[in-house]
Amino acid sequence: MSFTIAVVVHVLLGVTGVAFSYAVALGVKKRVPNVAFLKWSSAIALISYLLSWATGAYYYVLNYGTAVKPRIMEGAYPWAHSIFMESKEHIFLFLPFMALVIALIIFVRGERIAADVSMRNSLFILSLTTFFLGVFITLSGVLVSGAVR
Amino acid sequence: MVYTLLIIGHIIGTVLGAGAATFAEILHMRAMRDGVMDPEESATLSLVYRVIRIGLFIAILTGFAFLIDFRFITGHEERLYSEKLWAKMTIVLLIPVNALLLQARRIPFWLGSALSLTAWYAAIVLGVFRAIPYSYLEIMSAFIVAVLVMSAILEAIRRAYHKMTTA
Numbered sequence: 001m002s003f004t005i006a007v008v009v010h011v012l013l014g015v016t017g018v019a020f021s022y023a024v025a026l027g028v029k030k031r032v033p034n035v036a037f038l039k040w041s042s043a044i045a046l047i048s049y050l051l052s053w054a055t056g057a058y059y060y061v062l063n064y065g066t067a068v069k070p071r072i073m074e075g076a077y078p079w080a081h082s083i084f085m086e087s088k089e090h091i092f093l094f095l096p097f098m099a100l101v102i103a104l105i106i107f108v109r110g111e112r113i114a115a116d117v118s119m120r121n122s123l124f125i126l127s128l129t130t131f132f133l134g135v136f137i138t139l140s141g142v143l144v145s146g147a148v149r
Numbered sequence: 150m151v152y153t154l155l156i157i158g159h160i161i162g163t164v165l166g167a168g169a170a171t172f173a174e175i176l177h178m179r180a181m182r183d184g185v186m187d188p189e190e191s192a193t194l195s196l197v198y199r200v201i202r203i204g205l206f207i208a209i210l211t212g213f214a215f216l217i218d219f220r221f222i223t224g225h226e227e228r229l230y231s232e233k234l235w236a237k238m239t240i241v242l243l244i245p246v247n248a249l250l251l252q253a254r255r256i257p258f259w260l261g262s263a264l265s266l267t268a269w270y271a272a273i274v275l276g277v278f279r280a281i282p283y284s285y286l287e288i289m290s291a292f293i294v295a296v297l298v299m300s301a302i303l304e305a306i307r308r309a310y311h312k313m314t315t316a
Binding site: 004007008011012015016019022023025026029030077124128135138139142143145146147148149 | 202206209210213214216217219220221226227228229230238242245248249252253
């Protein structure tokens, strides 16, 4: 697989994962949550994050460290790597596991979501946190990409 | 070819989003003319909100495809540090955050609806005018003023519509 294709898949699946984490947050807050929609959305978010992780890892291990990182560190924006890539490569690890927890709760206890307000609020906060972490990781990726000149 | 498809996709997403956001406002105004939203009106609005979300998803996905294009195809990495691009991304991010706040009833409706409508049209304006010589802060300040103006306009339209339908 070429590195460009790996990054394209990494970015598009990452954005898809963030979008479906958002869909879960929005869906949980509905007056009558649609459990089937929540199951689909949480499963798509989880699969997207896992595949985005795999393609991102492929690019990072085989290309970024040797060909891209040195260019960023020698360029005008070394902080793009030292702050944003360093944060991104650690914080992103939360995403697939948070998405897994969300999907597990919805698949195992989905029928209780409408009645259990406490579980609903917890699920909302968890999916919202996943969404905002995903947004941070995505924007960090834009900053790192822009620093390669 | 791929670039043309991306442009078409981006325009379709934006048109769906901005168009549906406009209709959401009109339909909400119409539904609330008697102060009560019946199930039929609520179902229609749900459908329109779904179209907004689909439009947003298409616009964001194709938008990121453009960013990939800048980095890997055309080699215009400097565009990723454009203040206009970051202002546009901030404004587009406000659309889903605002929808969440509206859903959770954490933002007054007059502000949420004005913010949504202004954000969609601001995204169009920023997309059309490629070389805007303004900084991030200037664009965001103009956006805040535009939201306030939009909320005043919407309130005036709501009052006029209410007067017209109750007369």
